[in-house]
Structure formats: structure tokens, C-alpha cells
Amino acid sequence: xxxxxxxxxxxxxxxxxxxxxxxxxxxxxxxxxxxxxxxxxxxxxxxxxxxxxxxxxxxxxxxxxxxxxxxxxxxxxxxxxxxxxxxxxxxxxxxxxxxxxxxxxxxxxxxxxx
Amino acid sequence: xxxxxxxxxxxxxxxxxxxxxxxxxxxxxxxxxxxxxxxxxxxxxxxxxxxxxxxxxxxxxxxxxxxxxxxxxxxxxxxxxxxxxxxxxxxxxxxxxxxxxxxxxxxxxxxxx
Numbered sequence: 001x002x003x004x005x006x007x008x009x010x011x012x013x014x015x016x017x018x019x020x021x022x023x024x025x026x027x028x029x030x031x032x033x034x035x036x037x038x039x040x041x042x043x044x045x046x047x048x049x050x051x052x053x054x055x056x057x058x059x060x061x062x063x064x065x066x067x068x069x070x071x072x073x074x075x076x077x078x079x080x081x082x083x084x085x086x087x088x089x090x091x092x093x094x095x096x097x098x099x100x101x102x103x104x105x106x107x108x109x110x111x112x113x114x
Numbered sequence: 115x116x117x118x119x120x121x122x123x124x125x126x127x128x129x130x131x132x133x134x135x136x137x138x139x140x141x142x143x144x145x146x147x148x149x150x151x152x153x154x155x156x157x158x159x160x161x162x163x164x165x166x167x168x169x170x171x172x173x174x175x176x177x178x179x180x181x182x183x184x185x186x187x188x189x190x191x192x193x194x195x196x197x198x199x200x201x202x203x204x205x206x207x208x209x210x211x212x213x214x215x216x217x218x219x220x221x222x223x224x225x226x227x
Binding site for chain 1: 146150155156157203205210214215216217218220
């Protein structure tokens with residue numbers, strides 16, 4: 001069964017460093033998403049991406065964040081200068097276009113900022 | 115952000131019995147609702163969904179009921195199995211282009227054998 005994959009599973013970085021989280025969405029899906037879950041809190045939407053552009057972003061997704069689909073399979077989330085409060089599980093998800101609202105999530109990347 | 119609420123942090127059910135997980139929402143602009151199951155150290159797994167124009171959707175042991183007037187939905191699992199023990203999240207989609215999902219806080223389901 002097709003699945004969303006994410007790398008790395010755990011990333012430790014120092015405050016102020018740049019990190020790139022990688023995702024390979026399900027191959028025939030056209031919508032891509034990033035969510036995060038801070039420990040003990042709800043899963044929060046960050047950004048959605050369709051047709052090579054951001055279709056929606058949350059107030060969390062400020063200028064420190066960016067997304068890219070560098071090739072036909074990968075979808076990345078970059079945090080330019082990490083802060084302690086960026087420590088969280090980051091989930092990538094994908095869905096079909098044209099009314100396929102079910103989003104399929106990857107296993108997540110645990111980001112720890114020290 | 116309290117738009118989607120799951121008021122029961124946990125639920126314990128005997129194997130073979132029915133599990134009922136509840137979810138309330140406040141935003142009438144939600145047009146699609148989904149339930150996800152999550153094990154520790156894994157991502158949310160899609161279970162079942164329902165459009166706001168329906169009041170029931172069934173898939174095997176899982177049934178979701180939607181009461182729009184009460185802004186309430188529930189997930190029924192019958193019969194419950196020990197492998198169903200996980201965190202269950204209710205999520206809602208706002209109408210619009212971005213397909214953003216708003217999640218509830220989750221309910222921990224324990225199915226005892």
C-alpha cells in the first residue's frame with residue numbers, strides 16, 4: 001500500500017541553525033501539507049501546497065519557514081533559523097486533488113532544538 | 115483554538131463491546147470531517163470520513179455519525195478489539211482552497227481483553 005515517507009526520523013539541531021525536513025508523498029497525490037505537534041498539544045496545520053505554490057498557510061508559518069518541491073517526488077520543509085519552540089513532531093501529509101479530502105500522513109520527524 | 119473539541123481525554127472499553135468517541139465543533143463552515151488513529155511514534159492514520167451533507171458513513175467496524183444541528187460527531191467501533199487501543203483524533207476541514215485540517219486534542223482508547 002502506498003505511503004508517505006519522511007526523513008530523518010529524528011533531527012537534533014542547535015538554536016539558530018537551519019534544518020530541512022524531507023518527505024516523499026504518495027506518488028499520484030497532488031496536494032501536500034506540513035503539520036506539527038508540540039509535545040502535549042494538538043496537531044497544528046502549517047502549510048498546504050498545490051501546483052508548485054502555497055495554497056494556504058497558518059500564522060505559525062512565518063518567514064522562517066519555507067516549502068519546496070525540488071523534484072517530482074520530494075517535498076521539503078525548511079526552517080531557516082531554528083528556535084527552541086520549534087521543537088515538535090513534524091508530519092507531512094498528502095491527498096489527491098479533485099475532492100480527495102482524506103489526507104495521508106507520514107510517520108513524522110521529531111525535531112529537537114537545543 | 116477550540117474549534118474542534120474532544121472532551122473525553124480517555125475511554126476504556128471491554129473487548130467485543132462498542133466504543134463511542136465523541137467530537138464537538140463550533141465552526142459551521144467546516145464541510146468535511148475525518149477520524150484518525152495514532153499509535154505512539156507514528157503518524158496519524160486515516161480511518162473514516164464524512165461530508166457535511168451526510169449524517170452517517172460506515173466502513174466495516176467503524177461508523178461515523180454527524181449531527182449538524184448539534185455540531186457533534188461520533189465514531190462508533192463495533193466490536194472493539196485490543197488492537198484498536200490508540201489515540202483517536204477528530205479533524206475538520208474548512209471549505210476553501212487549502213484543505214486545512216483542524217484537529218481535536220484526541221481521545222486515548224484502551225480496549226481491555
